[in-house]
Amino acid sequence: MADAQEEIIIIEDSDAVLHSHEQNDEFLDENDEESKQKKIILFGGIAVIVVLLIAVTALLLIKKSSTKKVDNFSLLENKLQEAKAPVIEQSKLENMIAKANYLYATGAKEKALALYENIAYYSQAISQYNLGVAQMKNKQYALALKTFQNAILNDEKRCVSAINAAVCSLHVKDQSSFKYYIDLAYAYLPYEINSPLYSYYYTLISYYNKNYLGALNALKNTDHPAYPVIQNHLSAKINALYNNNYDAIDALEKINEEVDDFSLALLYARIGDFNLAIEHLNTAITKNNQPLRAKLARSYINLKAGHTKKAASQLKKITDEYPKKVYKIYPISVKLKDALFDPQKAQTLYRKKIQDSKFLNFQKIFYFSPYKIFNANQTISYIRKGNANIYIDNIQSAQEYLKKSYSASNVDIGITKAIKKALSLKIREANQDLQKLVKIQPKHSILHYNLALTYAQMGDMLQANKHFLRSYHLDAKNYLSGVYAVMTSKLINKDYTKLESILKDSLSSENSSEEIDLYNTLLHINDNDYLSAIEWLDKNYKQRPLYLMLKVLIGMKTKNLDRAKSAASKLTVIFPHDILPHMIYIDTYFGNYSIPKYAEEVLKYLNTQQFTYTDLYYGPFITRYTYIQEHLITGRLYYLQEQLKYVLQTKDTDIQDIESALALTLLYNKKFEEAYTHYNHLIDELKVQDAYTLYLGAVASTAAKHHANAIALLELSKMKNENFYEARYALALLYMEIKNNEGAAIQLQKIDNDSFESEYFEFNIDTDKLLFMKEHPNG
Template identity: 30%
Template sequence: MKEKISVFVEKLKGLKDKLKHIAIKIKDNLKTKENKMSLYVVLGILGVALLFVVISAFRQDSSTQDDIQASQSGNAQTSKAQANAQQNNAPIGGGAGVVLQSQADEQLSRLQLPNQELESLIQKANILYENGHIDDALEVFDKIALYSQSLANYNLGAIQLVEKKYSQAIRSFDQAIAGGEDVSLSAVNAGYSALKLGDMEKFKHYIDVAYTNLPYSYGSPFYSYLYAEVLYYKNQYFEALSPLLNPNSKSYIQESDQLASEMFLVFGDDYNALEKLKQSRNPKDKFALGMLYARVGDYAKAEQTLRDYLVAHPEDYQAIWAKELVDIKARKFGSASATLKQLDELKIPQAYKIVTGLNENLFDVKLAQKKFWDRNFEHHRSLQYKILFYYAPYKVFNANEAFEILSEGNFNFGANLLEQSVDFYKRGGTISKINRNIAEGIREVYSGDLRKALKYFEGNAKQYPQYSVLYYDTGLLYAQFGDFEKAYSYFSRAYFLDNTNIFAGIFAIMAGQFIYQDTSRISASIATDFKSIDSLNQDESRFLQALFEYVVSGTSSSLSFPNTTAKKKAIYFAFDAVNAMNSGDIKKASEAFQELDKIFHKDLTTDIMLQVALNYGQDLQKISLRFSTAFRKGDFSNLHSLYYGGSLARELFVYLAFVTGNLSYVIGQLQDRLVVEDQSVNGILQALGLAYIYNREFEKAFSTYNDLIDKFGENDARTKFLGSVAAIGAGHYNNAVALLQISKIQSPVSFESRYALALLYQQIGNLRSASSLFATLDDKNFVSEFFDFKIDTSELIEALEKGQEQPPKPQKVSQKP
């Protein structure tokens, strides 16, 4: 026996240098990423050589031979597993594998660690043998065999796991656990294998084993990371953070940061998750990092990070899909369109399905209160434009004749509400008849029934298409209804029929800006026409010059027309208020609306704007009680224009009720009015539909807009669009698509309709149509007020409810159960 041990020791010493030489080759292979099979061949040769030595030294003692063979085989398997793990870059519990990893040099150190331990044990056995302690020496060699066998089984299990042979991996890890070395580590990996097989009972068993044996891993460089992993799998997320934020060594810092990032995501702390993952030096983490940037709304960095990742991984279609979604969020619609076209041509299935929904900012009362004073109502400066449209004068052929008609029946109003057209000089019976029709229409306007007025104006425009005045008045009505597509068409026609109708030209530019039209031709024409028009007095000319400057550039150098003109017109006060709003001069805005209140006494729109101006900039939460009193005691003026007037009164009334917490009261008020209404219910239903949307009663809103369209003939694009908003809120996606398609046909430049349709098409997998629609939004600086999308997590939730492993999530840093 003594001779056998001596022979073994000598031969093992002789192989020591060879083992180190092989280790250096392994290191080179790892760094240069040579073929994995070549590496396995080298390891196999080493294993055969070691086996040959053991057999030749212990040919007559099969038991001892087997133990030493297991020891040397363990070294070979360790090298093989480490090489495999390095090529797969697989952290414990991660999606690609479960072998604990750190940086390359640390991995090589761990690769050589078993050899160092074995050398120390062999030296100990040799000393015992040389001093005559034969039995003690044999006991040490038994430990060498047991340790090597446990290590070999662990690494064999790791290799099998990487190769997705989960059942075999569990058997290997079971044998490693039986060996008693690093039980927690083997148990965690066995648990992960069970999870991949969908065996939740075994998964829980192994995690419990790992948890019980954690104290035996104390002091190892991976202890804090392993401890956190075990707690993670036990769903003790908060407790798992502590060891990750306070590691016991500098080893596995990258893996710890990755897992800590996931923990923060579990707690909804996207910013700390981002900060942790930013510390990762692993290029593969750029994908997850880009998605985290997207989660916190930094779409520019998200897009750049994902683009950097795709340079190194151009065929990672999951990342390509992710970038397409980021492009939509970042409003890079051209890029999103091109990506969808490419993915559709390649027939690449959607990695991330989306669900189209409504923009949550619409319903955030605190956000609405904070931004109320800067409320755009769908477009930059749109509230200011709508105010100008509301107070703009109507045109007639003969002002005196019109006043006489309007005065019939004690219907009185000031002369500043009408403008006389230069066509007044074209006298004749036809002009007089048209003038009377216009006056009848204006009577309906100032009675508050704009729908009746529109019938007069539109009918006249069709019957007498050569007169600019008729197109101007019809365009003004459509603008007050919020149908800016038709308003732009009528205003443009009015201006090109009569280039002295500067109001029509400026209003065409304003309506065109709502619908993203190129109005440069009209602007250039107006700039030229001003020089040749001699029919305008000094005040009118100065006012129109200032209004034109404001519409084109957003600012005006000429202010305060009411203070400098003898004839105080409503449009002058309105423009003074708009200029004051634009510059933040609330005192001047309040004064302007007070003057308008004198002209339009008990007018709802004027009353609301005056109250808003008087309370401008104050905390809406503090003044909500004051507005609640106004709503509930009926302090607001006559609600006639709410029921029969244009869209501005309804928008202001409903939105103010929303931000001040009075929406439920207003809905009840409108419902009561609907019951007793004996004239036209259209305006009441329009207000109700909008109120239902803000109150998140989408089914009621959808039903209301359906009635407006099907029963009461409200066939305008705006009504259909709001119907689609209600349909999406209620989850009636097919109805939403139908309404949006009609709305897009009626209003082909409606970007909101295009955007919503593009999202819905992508949602149902019609990528070609989605790509085409996104392309039309490119370079338009379009921001949707109404629509947004989310990742469809229904399949993930279904998988979790069935107890299966969670499928990959775009917002997850790495794939964990």
Template identity: 40%
Template sequence: MAEEAVVILEADPLSTTDEGFAPIEEENATETAAADSAAEKEVEEQKNKSKKKLLMLLILGSLLLLGMIIAFVVIIKNKHKTSEPIAVEKVVEKPVIKEQFSPSKLDGMIKKAHLLYEQGNKDEALKIYEKIATFNEAISYYNIGVAKLKEQNFPEALEAFKKAIQNKEHRTISAINAAVCALEMKDNKLFTYYIDLAFAYLPEESNAPLYSYYVGLVNYYKDFYYEALSAISHPINDYYKEDQDYLASKILASLDNNSYALSTLEKIEKENDHFTVGLLHAKLGEYPKAKASLLKALQNDHENPKIKMALAMVENKLGNLGNTASLMGEVYKVRDADAKPIYKMKAILKPSLFDVEKAQIEFEKELFFDDENTYSLIFYYAPYKVFDAKQTIDYIRKGSMNIFIDEIGPALSYLKASSTISKVNIAISKGIKKALDFHVYEANDIFSKMVEEYKNHSILHYNLGLTYAQMGDYAAAYKNFSKSYHLDSNNYLAGVFALMSGNLIGKDITKLSEDVKDSINKNQTLEKDNLYASLIHLTDGNHFSLTRWLEKEKEDNPLNLMLNIIAAQKLGNERMYRLGSQKLQALLPKDIIANLIAFNVKHQKQNIKNYAKAVQIEFNHLPLDYDAFYYGPKIVKEQYIKLLQVGGLLHQKRDSVRKKMEEERVDIPSIIQTLAYMEIYTNNFEEAFTLYNKLIDDFQKKDTHTIFLASVSAIGAGHSDNAIALLELSKLIDPSNVESKYALGLLYQEIGNFEAANAQYRSIGNIGFISQYFSFAIQR
């Protein structure tokens, strides 16, 4: 006879494979701290849908003598009808605890009954035969239920299991399978009834070889996960160890113990469930591994929409937005327009933005040296250009001379030009004064108004471009730097800065780069390893060529020193990196950025906790010029706030900024900008949203960066509709703003507008874009 066995029915993966997915954190989803990412919804679905896959079906060995026994019992009864009546004492049966009928015991019972009958003890033999017949009837109904389950004929399977239960044999496992049928039929009330029934019958199975497994299953279906995990972690024997490990991994995932869940699943000897493994890697933030597993799963099941959507979200986390769009398009083009999302997700702000612990985990002590921050440092220390005083005097002289010789027409023309130029030069002087005092937004207003009046002034466009670059509006910076260079091809800084800002907005700068390089090379008065050529090496990513700049004797002005620091960092020259930072700090002892870099050089080898302590000790006592922080460039706000956050000083500084805003009477918008930005990082999104609206509505600050940050605060405050409107406006002002496109994609996906979401993702493409501000979470 075959040994007692449990069969696990593998259901259709489309309807039964449901695992957890990381918030794709992150972030860490965070993003592991994100992603804190891929997907909380799947953990919840394990409580219901994953139960469908774990159909634990008990099949006892088939009884070869079943038909013969039943026939034999009938013959014996008929024989009694024709022979002398035998007095049989009527026995009142007492309730008995059901025995466990293993195949070997059943075989023994058959032999015993046969022997009793041969010896003439026909009454006792008939009782045993009747018990055997009843038992085998239950086995028949049970097997019918198993067969119907395999066919996914759940109503008929349920009826078969009900009859098996009525025959009072193996009621626990029959009740469990009946509950599964009810679950498939979406009858929650019936599901609860049968699970409770299985729980009540559990004591009958206390001596069964799979008792611990039954206890685990029943508790699992009743959502008693810790009790279920305890039972299957201490099995009575090794029967169906792999299946119990699989169930354990699901429970561990539902309890967010994803690492242990993954290790438990991976040790199963049979072929891994690549879908489940991929989702667990995603929950752990291991996105390359998640992608590899999901691709394997997709090879085995090409049209499974759940696998495709899981892979789409992993590609999203990897910055392959073009792949995300393609996969989502495949899934939703074949689904109804009103179809519910397979994974219900929500656009969120990255947890590390306002969580000190997560910020410390993600903090890179190099601070500045990705492309945007590198260029921003160059822009921060770049000089503003003054007007050409000689040109103005020459115009006046020519006008005066023409008056003297009675040529009134030309004279008036020259004098009018000199008047206009003087007006522009006065404005440039005022703008530069504002910029040098760190009132960058006010300087930008001055330069903007003059450009409208005098459109072909190279220096004016250069200075306006520099204010835009310091504000973080790189599209407007590129436009003005390019214009400045084309008006005066000897304005090499304008040309180089156009290349940098063009890089940041994804512009094709090939032709412009060739033109700028050619113009520089033709100037015989420039040294070979000059500032402009070295800046172009930096823009081209040709870091090795910066060695000559680093070794060159030159003036220790802020821009030169900053290029020294960047070159040393790119080349890994720690001595020059340290020397450059010391010189910059000595030259600008109150400058926040200079002190940040010097502090980082001093403490960069410490662990993050000691680094944070050093921030608290040193930055509470440094005599810094905080005007750069209150009113100044974007990079000062961002990097100083990040350092304060890591050091746990952000709330303290925020209070001082609030006080400063109350006292401010001149440059109110700039101080509001700083406070609003700090409110985001201190998790006060409603306050930030109110302040940004004030900037936009009352002070008419409608640059792309301000509007974008308003959308960040709107998402944090839960105002998704406002966020979409703001992001669309930000993208309209600056079509190259990738952050705006990405956030729009997430928000459209959240509300189920997949076509609009895909349009945004496709426009970004597979560039490895990782948002500074946004992530997504899978909702339960």
């Protein structure tokens, strides 16, 4: 070009960015001041050449004039015209260059290149270097490579010509040539020491040599204004490589010419600002900037943000639009969250969950809830009616009443025995006994309540809800069954608005009492209305375990920590050898400690306790979960693991919950294959097949890289409980991983929660698979 600016074309380097994306080639020009200096030299050279040509022509004319032969003179002039390009005036040359530049800038690349070639043909002042740049602009990389080779041989702009030759080599996929020319550029770099662009050349050479720290250091320490757009792009890419995401965002936002909305969106997604990420992706889509990538990225980011239905709709639409290409852009890799297994991060998650998790808080309520004894008056009534009918010779009727009394008596005896087992924390045994009894007496409200409570303590909220609801329908005055039916409905994502409305109407018609206060307080907690529930803190009822548990929850939620601590302390006095009361004590007393202080205090506290461990081996699920979590936080999982292994080896029967505790401990201790084996044994051999156990089996299968097994278990889990969002979400991710977006969209559409966050599962872009597909496009 006429102003002899040195231009360099930058292409994407897959090793320099984590989020690969298509991008137009960018052309780098030197700063205006240096261009002006070079233009002066260039046109000065042109002037010298013109003067020399005029002098040579004059000498020839003088020599030939003596012959006075016009024909010979004409012949010589024609031969001279054939031998070299005609000289044109400097102003015309400038106009041609300006026109070529304009044509290129307005998109007429073919005409621009032809004009560049004409300029090079007509004037020696147009160098091989500039011709090479013109060819690069037209994406004639093989031709440009040869032109830059000639420029280097002619000692013309050797450093920058070598850089451009290296870039051309990348375009034509000649790795050996790329290495040769980038090394050559580095060898010529010292000759540019006095150039104002020295730092810039050093940055480019370092970047292409994958010396990203060197390139980043040069970018940070240069004060030369050349190529600000390119320098900011490079800075953003390198900072993104090292996860300096805020610096990368800052670099991109400094570019005023054309905002790179797509790259900004991905960076904002990295730092967890999903709203800004989606905003930039929407802009990129409007601009038709990488539509497939942008639309797919938007659906994934909506998924990470918990907007599952929106993500499902977008994923289905983009899959219908690009049925094959959609799987080649961002291949999915499903994994468990790293924070689950890191003691410090796990502590943060656990302490937050203790505060916010409905599942855990409701399970604590169920743990301390009372079992109900049979109605003896009803049995006595059956006997009296039977005897009365005998006296009036109604034998058939008398037999029916006496059979009912006998059956009721047997059921009542069975209930009593089952409750004894439950109170001894043999929950699964009690549950099995109650299941048998409910087959004998299916219309026994108290029986259904007790059975439901054992299911709730085992963590099987689907069955718990079924029997609480049945109990309430059999006896509308059994309000606690109704309240717990509402609470379990919430846990299984079942609509309970009508049931709650009926229940509240019924309670409002009752006279005020201790029991009515209890039921209303439980409903306030269910509705997350702790301000209304706060009145419970001032009640002076008998210090029952359930009442104390409610004071702990309400006190922690309303910042009445002294009340919560007092209630927690009383629970440990009532149950000194049970694990859960001490876990609750830890939550209230150490909840505000720093991360290292918390772990230290928990460890010291647990070492002073004398647990029987019956509740760990046979008791409610909440005990096992919280105890395992505290061992993860304090770094004591190995010791718990070995304790459970020993107990399991010494038992022949009733090992379901021991093995369940061991499997969960192994999972958190990163013994994934062992955890997977134990969950399979638990599910296949011991027939523990509730939705949550099936789900945990899928978690272990995923961790152990048995993703097909995980899919099968999740299918079973969501069949057990169709509203189990965790199972559906995990299943959707695994479907996406195996290139079944249609199946994934179906599962995500069923999650009726616009802020859903999985406890265990997450997904990333499989960069290894992405690189493999890039290297084997036809594979």
